[in-house]
Amino acid sequence: MRVIVTGVPGVGKSSVMEGVAKAQRLPIVNYGSVMFEQAKAAGLAASRDDMRKLPADVQREVQAEAGRRIGAMADAIIDTHCLIKTAEGYLPGIPMGVLSLIAPQVVVLVEAPPGEIHGRRAKDASRSRDDDSVASIEEHQQMNRAAAAAMGVISGATVKVVPNLDGGLEEAVRRFNEIFR
Amino acid sequence: MRVIVTGVPGVGKSSVMEGVAKAQRLPIVNYGSVMFEQAKAAGLAASRDDMRKLPADVQREVQAEAGRRIGAMADAIIDTHCLIKTAEGYLPGIPMGVLSLIAPQVVVLVEAPPGEIHGRRAKDASRSRDDDSVASIEEHQQMNRAAAAAMGVISGATVKVVPNLDGGLEEAVRRFNEIFR
Amino acid sequence: MRVIVTGVPGVGKSSVMEGVAKAQRLPIVNYGSVMFEQAKAAGLAASRDDMRKLPADVQREVQAEAGRRIGAMADAIIDTHCLIKTAEGYLPGIPMGVLSLIAPQVVVLVEAPPGEIHGRRAKDASRSRDDDSVASIEEHQQMNRAAAAAMGVISGATVKVVPNLDGGLEEAVRRFNEIFR
Numbered sequence: 243m244r245v246i247v248t249g250v251p252g253v254g255k256s257s258v259m260e261g262v263a264k265a266q267r268l269p270i271v272n273y274g275s276v277m278f279e280q281a282k283a284a285g286l287a288a289s290r291d292d293m294r295k296l297p298a299d300v301q302r303e304v305q306a307e308a309g310r311r312i313g314a315m316a317d318a319i320i321d322t323h324c325l326i327k328t329a330e331g332y333l334p335g336i337p338m339g340v341l342s343l344i345a346p347q348v349v350v351l352v353e354a355p356p357g358e359i360h361g362r363r364a365k366d367a368s369r370s371r372d373d374d375s376v377a378s379i380e381e382h383q384q385m386n387r388a389a390a391a392a393m394g395v396i397s398g399a400t401v402k403v404v405p406n407l408d409g410g411l412e413e414a415v416r417r418f419n420e421i422f423r
Numbered sequence: 424m425r426v427i428v429t430g431v432p433g434v435g436k437s438s439v440m441e442g443v444a445k446a447q448r449l450p451i452v453n454y455g456s457v458m459f460e461q462a463k464a465a466g467l468a469a470s471r472d473d474m475r476k477l478p479a480d481v482q483r484e485v486q487a488e489a490g491r492r493i494g495a496m497a498d499a500i501i502d503t504h505c506l507i508k509t510a511e512g513y514l515p516g517i518p519m520g521v522l523s524l525i526a527p528q529v530v531v532l533v534e535a536p537p538g539e540i541h542g543r544r545a546k547d548a549s550r551s552r553d554d555d556s557v558a559s560i561e562e563h564q565q566m567n568r569a570a571a572a573a574m575g576v577i578s579g580a581t582v583k584v585v586p587n588l589d590g591g592l593e594e595a596v597r598r599f600n601e602i603f604r
Numbered sequence: 605m606r607v608i609v610t611g612v613p614g615v616g617k618s619s620v621m622e623g624v625a626k627a628q629r630l631p632i633v634n635y636g637s638v639m640f641e642q643a644k645a646a647g648l649a650a651s652r653d654d655m656r657k658l659p660a661d662v663q664r665e666v667q668a669e670a671g672r673r674i675g676a677m678a679d680a681i682i683d684t685h686c687l688i689k690t691a692e693g694y695l696p697g698i699p700m701g702v703l704s705l706i707a708p709q710v711v712v713l714v715e716a717p718p719g720e721i722h723g724r725r726a727k728d729a730s731r732s733r734d735d736d737s738v739a740s741i742e743e744h745q746q747m748n749r750a751a752a753a754a755m756g757v758i759s760g761a762t763v764k765v766v767p768n769l770d771g772g773l774e775e776a777v778r779r780f781n782e783i784f785r
Contacts, residue, residue, distance in 0.1 A: 331764030402512030
């Protein structure tokens with residue numbers, strides 16, 4: 243089963259994915275890393291920073307090739323984003339063309355109350371760049387839900403909402419695991 | 424006119440549809456029933472339970488064939504779902520491929536306040552399996568709105584929100600009937 | 605860069621677009637006007653009212669041809685709607701087929717608190733036809749967010765939310781301008 247996993251920065255997506263990957267003995271595949279490996283092997287980029295400097299059509303080809311590679315895997319927990327917050331607006335992590343290549347069975351939205359996410363980011367020095375207001379975290383999560391619903395309608399995948407509350411990691415992993423039966 | 428009608432369990436979708444079908448002299452077509460008749464005629468299933476045991480690609484072909492049959496009807500009120508709540512997450516009732524076969528002119532969302540839906544389910548013994556919390560009904564309706572908006576953008580259909588409040592069935596039918604002019 | 609700009613009536617979309625067009629020296633293209641010019645040149649319509657009387661398939665062809673013309677422009681700020689409120693429901697301003705012809709880089713959502721929009725409409729006699737309740741303005745904006753997220757996933761465009769608060773036009777223009785770098 244190919245499962246796309248998404249969530250705003252600070253929601254605890256990595257911890258939830260690791261719990262599920264261990265329980266299900268499934269590999270975690272980072273979509274951005276597959277893209278970078280792809281570009282590196284093709285001699286297009288030596289570092290992650292080089293990726294952003296590639297012409298848009300080359301970036302799109304790298305993105306599609308990564309989608310094809312992941313779509314060829316029978317089972318994977320795919321670490322990516324519904325919408326990435328940028329100055330240009332919310333950037334779709336998996337646009338329609340790539341979504342059809344990955345052909346996921348499930349799209350998971352890891353969520354938490356915006357106030358909790360804000361608190362987690364404040365405690366995490368590496369998240370300082372994501373230090374948004376509670377209202378903007380709420381907006382980001384609402385837009386992610388809409389994008390995930392569109393991804394479901396487009397691909398036929400189910401959309402699973404997994405709350406990851408403070409102190410509730412085990413419960414989040416349990417809820418996520420409901421999709422494997 | 425082909426009108427897709429959706430709403431969470433307990434929202435009163437059937438009563439609203441029946442009122443509209445009578446006023447407009449239009450047939451109500453249940454999407455799941457058309458799928459089952461399709462599978463039965465092809466010797467694939469003897470009961471509705473058999474349907475879920477069919478291989479995924481056979482299910483998809485049955486789903487598409489049902490979509491083709493409904494798309495060939497000039498006028499129909501199509502009883503289905505935006506998103507069906509399952510353990511694997513919200514399952515799209517009409518994914519993009521089928522949506523293009525049905526080519527609806529309108530997608531209707533029958534809605535009610537989550538607290539009222541919760542109350543209606545509590546009074547209806549047959550709905551015990553849908554006995555969700557008010558918060559989860561709210562989430563389901565929000566996700567349905569997002570899925571319906573995506574269905575509109577994909578197909579070009581309009582998306583009509585029809586509130587069906589306690590004691591307000593006539594008003595709901597009146598609002599729904601606004602689409603026929 | 606082709607930027608689709610959307611917002612409910614009374615949100616101040618025109619003022620924001622004019623500020624941005626001046627700062628960026630970009631043309632504002634009204635999608636409905638391009639459609640009308642198209643129909644007029646083809647001898648299909650003499651006035652805007654004639655447009656609505658055209659057969660649906662002719663309207664669709666005019667819509668597509670307008671999309672092709674706008675998609676051929678290197679740079680444009682495109683004045684249109686995510687969802688237009690009609691008696692038949694929310695009508696997608698740029699359905700998927702046209703979206704792929706325009707191939708925008710950004711979809712902008714100009715938003716304001718529903719109460720402020722209600723107040724602006726009340727002061728503007730030409731908006732009397734859009735005199736909705738605060739709750740229905742809130743619903744319209746929520747549906748627009750969902751439609752915009754779907755447009756992003758379908759096209760790969762970013763979705764930029766630009767708040768245009770009472771007395772905050774300059775700040776709205778500044779936020780919009782962040783997409784040009």
